Structure formats: structure tokens, C-alpha cells
Amino acid sequence: MIDVHAHLCFPDFDKDMEEVIARCKEELAGVIVSSARCDEGLKALETCSEHPDFLFPTLGFHPTEGTEYEKVIELIKNNPGKVVGVGEVGLDYHWEKDPRKREAQKEIFLKFIKLAQNLRKPLVIHSWDAERDCYEMVKDSGLVCVFHCFSGDNVLAEEIVKNRDFYISISTQVLFSKNTRKIAKNVPFDQFLLETDAPFLSPNKDTDRRNYPWNIKLSARKIAELKSIKFEEVMEKAKENAVKVFDLKIDRA
Numbered sequence: 001m002i003d004v005h006a007h008l009c010f011p012d013f014d015k016d017m018e019e020v021i022a023r024c025k026e027e028l029a030g031v032i033v034s035s036a037r038c039d040e041g042l043k044a045l046e047t048c049s050e051h052p053d054f055l056f057p058t059l060g061f062h063p064t065e066g067t068e069y070e071k072v073i074e075l076i077k078n079n080p081g082k083v084v085g086v087g088e089v090g091l092d093y094h095w096e097k098d099p100r101k102r103e104a105q106k107e108i109f110l111k112f113i114k115l116a117q118n119l120r121k122p123l124v125i126h127s128w129d130a131e132r133d134c135y136e137m138v139k140d141s142g143l144v145c146v147f148h149c150f151s152g153d154n155v156l157a158e159e160i161v162k163n164r165d166f167y168i169s170i171s172t173q174v175l176f177s178k179n180t181r182k183i184a185k186n187v188p189f190d191q192f193l194l195e196t197d198a199p200f201l202s203p204n205k206d207t208d209r210r211n212y213p214w215n216i217k218l219s220a221r222k223i224a225e226l227k228s229i230k231f232e233e234v235m236e237k238a239k240e241n242a243v244k245v246f247d248l249k250i251d252r253a
């Protein structure tokens with residue numbers, strides 16, 4: 001089982017990152033280490049190189065981080081063999097209401113779309129409250145696309161999965177969001193992925209504000225219940241899909 005989106009290089013894990021990784025290795029087959037800034041990307045490259053065949057980096061630039069995205073583009077271009085995907089990148093209308101700044105986000109997003117096309121890498125998309133615009137920008141891109149932490153509506157989800165190279169990544173929100181449950185119930189089995197977005201979206205906020213990659217098992221249980229299938233089947237399929245999307249070489253079950 002693979003968590004396809006965890007920010008293990010976020011400062012929240014500074015204190016005990018190695019312990020967290022050790023437990024991930026006990027419980028999972030791999031983790032995609034997502035990044036959204038240059039410093040985080042650098043750290044992700046370094047950390048993943050210490051755990052080959054288990055941790056895999058994707059490098060991106062969060063839409064609300066401003067304009068210093070060139071450094072991230074350079075970093076990806078300089079490490080094409082190490083990076084398994086471009087992202088997270090995309091649009092964020094939740095935090096950005098200014099129409100001019102939203103246009104600026106689109107320009108930056110387009111540069112990352114082109115980069116992913118040139119490098120033939122999957123694109124990991126951040127689309128908070130901008131799901132429709134993100135979809136419009138990638139629908140004819142020819143890319144393999146992962147709609148990370150998808151929280152759009154079911155109508156759009158159905159449109160997205162008509163493209164067999166597009167995947168909807170179900171986060172641990174499935175444990176507490178009605179909308180995510182609806183999406184999870186309907187998404188085709190060949191086109192879903194599991195992620196935590198750790199340290200965010202903790203399903204146990206009262207006891208631990210951090211989320212951890214192994215919590216995808218809780219999501220898998222919930223999805224098994226929603227789809228009336230076996231938990232093991234959900235785990236296995238989520239792994240199979242992740243290996244396919246990111247072309248992973250993993251060495252554990």
C-alpha cells in the first residue's frame with residue numbers, strides 16, 4: 001500500500017522524521033514525498049535518496065507561494081531521474097480571491113504543465129476551489145494527471161475519469177467529509193489513489209494534530225465499506241494504481 005501524497009519534509013516532522021519513516025516502512029510499501037516549495041523540494045530529494053525504493057519525491061510549487069517558482073523548475077530539470085512526478089502545482093481559489101492573482105497562478109501552472117510534458121512525468125494537481133479551471137487546463141495535455149486531495153463535486157469527478165489517464169486521489173478527508181465519501185464511492189477502481197497529505201488532514205485531530213502516511217489504511221477501510229468490497233482489495237488496487245501512475249520500482253509487498 002502506498003501513500004501517494006505526504007509532506008514528510010514539512011517542519012512538523014523535523015523532530016522525529018526518521019522514526020516516522022521507520023514506521024512507514026513497517027506498514028507500507030512506499031510513500032510519495034510531495035513538496036510545494038523550493039526548500040521543501042531540496043529536502044525531499046535528499047531524504048528520498050536515503051531511502052531508495054521506498055520514498056519517492058515529487059517537486060512542485062504551491063499556487064499561493066508567489067513567483068519564486070523558477071528555482072523549482074530548475075531543480076526538477078536537474079534531477080529528472082530522481083523525481084517521479086511534477087507537483088504539487090495548480091490553482092488555489094480558496095485562498096486567492098483577486099482575479100489578477102488567479103491569472104498569475106494560471107501562468108505559473110502552465111509552465112509546470114509544459115515541464116511535465118517535456119519530461120513525460122505525471123502531474124500532481126492542487127485544485128482547491130479551482131477544480132474546474134484546473135481540469136480545463138489539463139484536459140487536452142496528454143498527461144497522466146493526479147487530482148490530489150480532490151474536493152470538487154461529483155459531476156466534475158465523473159467528467160475527469162472519462163480520461164483514463166486521470167486519477168482522483170482520495171485523502172483521509174474520506175473519514176470526515178461527506179463530499180469526499182461520495183467521490184470515493186463513485187470513482188472507478190482503476191482510477192483512484194490514496195493519500196494522507198500528511199501532516200495535514202489528521203483524522204484523529206483530538207488526539208494528534210498530525211496526520212501520518214499509515215493512516216491511508218483507515219481510508220482504505222472506509223472505502224471498502226462504501227464500495228462493499230474487501231479492505232485487502234482496496235489496499236492492493238491503490239498500490240497497483242500508484243505503481244502504474246508514478247512508474248515506481250518498489251521492493252516490498
Ligand SMILES: [Zn+2]
Binds near residue numbers: 036197
Ligand atoms: Zn500537499
